[in-house]
Amino acid sequence: MRAAEATPIELDDDWAKEVPAGGGPKRALEHSDDGVPCAVPARGSIEQSGASRRTFARLPTGDGSETWRPLDKRARLVTGKRVPGTRYRLIRWLGEGGMGEVFEAIHVDIERPVALKVLKRGADDALRHHFITEARTIAQIESRFVVDVLDFGELPDGRPFYAMELLQNESLHSLMRRDGRLSLERALPILRQLCKAMTAIHEAGLAHRDLKPENVLLELEAGRHDMVRVVDFGISDEFGPRARQIAGTPMYMAPEQILGEAFDGRLDIYALGCLAYEMLSGEPPFAGTTHELFNQHIDAPPDSLTGRWPDLPGELDDLLGRCLAKQPEDRWPNAVELEAALCELQIIAGFTTPWDDLALPEVEPERRDRIAAEMPRPQREVGRRRKLAGGLGLAVVLAGAAILAWPSAEAEPDGGAVVDAGAWVEAYANDARAAAARAYWVYPPSDEPEFKTARSWVLAIEDRAELSDYAAWTQAKALRSEFAATLVRLGDRYWEMENGRPFAVEYYMQALLFEPEHERASERVALTPAQLADVGARAERDEFSEAELANGEMLAALAETDEKARRKRIVGLLEDEPRRPYAAQTINHAASLVGAEEFAAEVADAVEAAVKSDEPDAPESRVTDARRAQELARQGRLALAKGKRDRAERLFHKAIESDGRNHDAISGLAELHFDRGNYGKALTYAKKATKLQPRDAKLRILLGDVYLKVLRYPDARAAYQKAGELGSGLASKRIARLNQLTQ
Incomplete structure (x- = not known):
């Protein structure tokens, strides 16, 4: 029943004129299996390419009339064989819809698997135009959340085809049929990705016009489920005073779409609201026959979502109510604003998701910075902590005095006593200070990437602590202040040195990862809170390149307080070829800070020679x-x-x-x-x-x-x-x- 109702249909103009007076649809024109409505064909046209010397035949069209078309030998599509006139070999047949057949294929040169869509035999001119328009539409959109068109061409018999990414996983529709309603924690990142897809589509001046669960595919990416890919642009259209066709899927159609009125991207915001309602409740906001659905979309408010499901936050009703407003001007103005509202909802609900590394929406800077600062921190798996006896942990910290002078582990920066936080908090704090004593505040050692840095241990305390655990939060705050102060002191030291400022900036940036509002560090590092949050999120995922890890080793070496020890560590790093991804200028700067300029020149020459060896022939x-x-x-x-x-x-x-x-x-x-x-x-x-x-x-x-x-x-x-x-x-x-x- 629902599958049948989810099929897009095309309406004639007369229906739209009668709806305000209370009438229903006069008729529903053809609708196809793949969700693309069939257009009324042009009559009597003869294709002119190749014109007078080609053989033509008078062939029937989809509406019972006839048209003249070239009579070509049909290209045979056989699995295991190359598609005639192309660089693709068919692997298997995947399906057939109203416009064409879809095959799994592979490009014979670059061995890339694709989904190859070919216009069906006997298609009329209007359907051919529709098919080509769909391919061009997808190709205009640049977004990782929208399916890509990779190639376009024509078979020897004149039928157009296009190649798309081959997407393997399930649709949102099949997921909901199997699992029912989705939790807010799972639905929200899907909705955020859909907002990003709609933003890209709307920036191209297009409305999708058929956003529904069947057209949202969910992929597996980097071990994470629910990577969104929007498909099927068969009835998409440019913004304008009216669409080329009045078409859509009744359960998700905006009032202006039903009535054939002027539209823009807010039409898709309405469909996204319908989709969100269905994801979170298990049922669409409106149900009934096609006629009843249209009348409800135009006149009836949806039932309160939280009234049906009290476990959902009350703010959802306002958020979705604005999506489903009857007048476009009362909806969210664009998908960027809707995504920002979803982020703010997540902040209120206080949960994290595997997709919290999505780029924040580009709203006004003040709002974006606030979202970045308040978004719940992603939960991280903390490795087994090193078991240090209390005395040993203190001994390690004291030994670190050869590098830096540390404040007492027993006092906060303002002199107040730290409350006894319990055994696990004390152990985590000792581990944090041990890592900091080796100058690994943010970057781990390059030869030990699984090493838990000082920041990792601070976050581990905050992740494990209950909201009521005052002692744990007090200890975490003390550690943040302690490490930020040390890093700022290092930044100040190198800020005034010749060639030292680039390294000073690195120390200040690390300080801001502990105390984002530190005044001195903020003055000298031009990072917005959003940018800083992005850096912190990348650090939490351990996404450091070899060069960044090597840079961390350089910063650790420069943190040595003893001049001879500092020079020895810097020279040692520059002598170690596997750790030599530094550019010549970086080497010169570091070497000049420890009086090793002659050595630096030799190393820089070796680096330049190694780089040149990688140049293309x-x-x-x-x-x-x-x-x-x-x-x-x-x-x-x-x-x-x-x-x-x-x-x-x-x-x-x-x-x-x-x-x-x-x-x-x-x-x-x-x-x-x-x-x-x-x-x-x-x-x-x-x-x-x-x-x-x-x-x-x-x-x-x-x-x-x-x-x-x-x-x-x-x-x-x-x-x-x-x-x-x-x-x-x-x-x-x-x-x-x-x-x-x-x-």
Whole structure:
């Protein structure tokens, strides 16, 4: 019953005119199995491509009339065989709908599996146009939460096809059929991802117009369930005074969609409200026949969600009520505002989810900063703590005086006594101070990535403590103040030293991870609370690149108070080849701080030689296949956009093997290595890409960003200035940031 009611239908214009007077739909036109309504075909048209020398036949259309079409040999689609005229081989048939058939296929060159959708035989001109429009629509949208169109073409018999990502997992519809209503903890991250998908769709000037559980696929990503992918753009349309077709799925249609009135992205906000209501209650907000559904959407308010399910927070009624407002101007103005409201609801409810690392919505800065500061901290699995006897823990802290002078473990910064927090709190605190005594506040040792840092232990106390556990929270606060004060002292030491300011900024940033409102650190590090929260979340997930871990070792070495010990540690790090992902400028700065300039020059030369060895071969040494290279580079870009860096790297290198001058692949490798923190390699590829595309402003910005990371400030400034000359709006912001850092 519900499956049948969830099928989109197309309405004629007369129905919309009669609804306000209380009438029902005069008729429902054709509706298809795959959820795309069939359009009324154009009559009497003859396709002109190839015109006079082609054989035509008079063929029936979907509405009983006839039209002239070229009579071509039909392309046979056979599993296990290559699709005629394409680079795809069919694996198996997946399904058939109103517009076409869908197959699992594989690209024979790059061996990428795809879902291949082919227009069905005998389709009329209007359906063909509809099919092509759907492919173009999806291709316009850039979002990891929307299915990607990877390729488009035409078979020898004239039927268009397009290739999409092959998505393996279930739909939201099948999940709810199996499990019933979803908990708020599970539903909310799905809804946030849907908001991000709708934002991308609406920024393209389009409304999806058929958002429903069947069109929301849930994937497994990085071990996490419920990665959202929105599919089926068969009835999407550009914002305007009226749609090309009055169509939709009755249970999720906004009033203006039913009536054929002007619409924009708020039409999808209404459908998202219907979807959220159904996810959380197990039932849609309205039920009945198609006629009854339309009248309820137009006139009737939904039942209170929390009235039906008292376990849900009362704020949900207001949130969903605004989604389901009858007038578009009374709804959330866009999906960004709705997502922010969902974040604020999560703050009120106080729970965490596996998807709390989603980027925060881009609302006004003050509101976004408040959300970042108040979002519940993700629960983290704390490893088995090292069992230190109380005396041993204190001995370790005292031994750390060779590095830093620590305040007493028995007193708070203001001199007040710490309440006895119990055995586990004391043990965690000892472990935190032991890690800090080795100068591992935020970054773990590069050869021991599972090591629990001082910050990890502070968070462990806060994660385990009950709200009423005053002693535990007092101890955690004391540790935060203690570690922040130490890091600020280090920042102050290097801030005034020649070549020391970049390292000072790193110490201040770590201090802010303990005390986000520390006045001195905030003045000297230009991070908003939202940016700081993002850095902290990444630290909690241990997402450090090799270069970042090596940088942490450098900071730990610079924390030594004894000058000889400090120099010995710095030189030791620079001599250790596996830990040498520093750029030459970083090496020079660190070495100058410990009086080892001559040694630094030797090491820097070795680093430059190693980086050059990773450069792509000259194009003359390879047989050029520019077309294949471009396809591989495009696939690499798609993989990089989805966070599949290893796959992207392989594809980019294959592209360069085919064409050593393919700038898309070379710039892609620059971005990839920049994201990984491999700044030496990033610089190599960014410089090469810029030589190939000297007037690309985005590449100039990337080159400047890499120079900034390797502390080559004059080169960074030159790159940003050139980007500004080429029209980049980001250049002035980058230069202002550079000025702040070098003042």
